[in-house]
Amino acid sequence: MDAVPLASGRDADVFAIDDRRVLRRYRHGGDVAAEAAVMAYVAGLGFPVPTVFQARGVDLVMERLDGRTMLSALLAGELDAAEAATCLVDLHRRLHALPSRLGAGDARVLHLDLHPDNVMLTSRGPVVIDWRNSTEGPAELDVALSAVILAQVAVGENHHLASPAATLLAAFLDRVGGDPLTELDRALAIRRDDPALTGGERELLGAAAALIVGHRRGREKTSTLGV
Ligand SMILES: Nc1ncnc2c1ncn2[C@@H]1O[C@H](COP(=O)(O)OP(=O)(O)O)[C@@H](O)[C@H]1O
Ligand SMILES: [Mg+2]
Structure with a gap:
């Protein structure tokens, strides 16, 4: 993986894929399907969340936020x-x-x-x-x-x-x-x-x-x- 480490929280490591996307990877297992579904739902109603591009197993690929x-x-x-x-x-x-x-x-x-x-x-x-x-x-x-x-x-x-x-x-x-x-x-x-x-x-x-x-x-x- 060429992604560059960007940040680490308690549960996940976040890597920059390019200037538009990040990969968030859980360190201790888990499945991102449920959270990706909620994020897509609230985004569709205009609530501010990162756009989800791909959700599979412990990996979530989403919009890279600035700020x-x-x-x-x-x-x-x-x-x-x-x-x-x-x-x-x-x-x-x-x-x-x-x-x-x-x-x-x-x-x-x-x-x-x-x-x-x-x-x-x-x-x-x-x-x-x-x-x-x-x-x-x-x-x-x-x-x-x-x-x-x-x-x-x-x-x-x-x-x-x-x-x-x-x-x-x-x-x-x-x-x-x-x-x-x-x-x-x-x-x-x-x-x-x-x-x-x-x-x-x-x-x-x-x-x-x-x-x-x-x-x-x-x-x-x-x-x-x-x-
Ligand atoms: N979409 C994103 N774009 C840019 N940085 C992000 C994004 N998502 C998370 N981060 C960075 O990664 C850190 C950890 O992400 P987070 O989802 O809160 O993981 P954890 O569950 O480990 O707390 C955040 O505090 C933030 O600095
Ligand atoms: Mg967090």
Whole structure:
């Protein structure tokens, strides 16, 4: 393979094939068929995802995006927490406005891993990558899961991103609609079962949940007081 290594995430290595295409290859097995189907479905409805060219086994060949991830833009100071939160909230809102693909009741297409390292800020706007966990269900579950992911970083005592993650989480919870607390327990269970999580990350789930609940409760109190 002549492809040039471009990036590596937790599950996959991404290689540039040429200036138009990348290959994303899972390191630990898996099948990309399901995520490719969801990506094609939401793309057809105008939601921003990379165009999929080929999906086979552990390999996904897709459009090569320009720009950088939202996480790297945040770290570079090109974007502040309020802007990132507004963008994340908007992506949730747009995704959950789409009709269900599987047609099960009022279920919505969910990403279930929508965080700043899975959004690329490109010349055509923000684009959502990494659809491995995608499924259908209540929109609040997707929102709760994004909050848990941010909160896990925020409560990590020695995590170098703890402080920006806490700021982003607060801005996200301030802006997002619906009530993510209704699906918090399910989001925590999904996260607990994620094999990609380290033991240390799993131990932080209780503190992460407390941070989210504390923020939402504080917000309710403020609005009751009319502040
Ligand atoms: N279509 C793409 N174009 C350019 N870079 C990409 C593309 N998809 C992924 N990447 C890069 O590869 C990294 C890992 O991809 P991702 O799908 O999130 O894998 P993982 O499941 O390992 O997190 C991303 O953070 C991004 O830097
Ligand atoms: Mg990723």
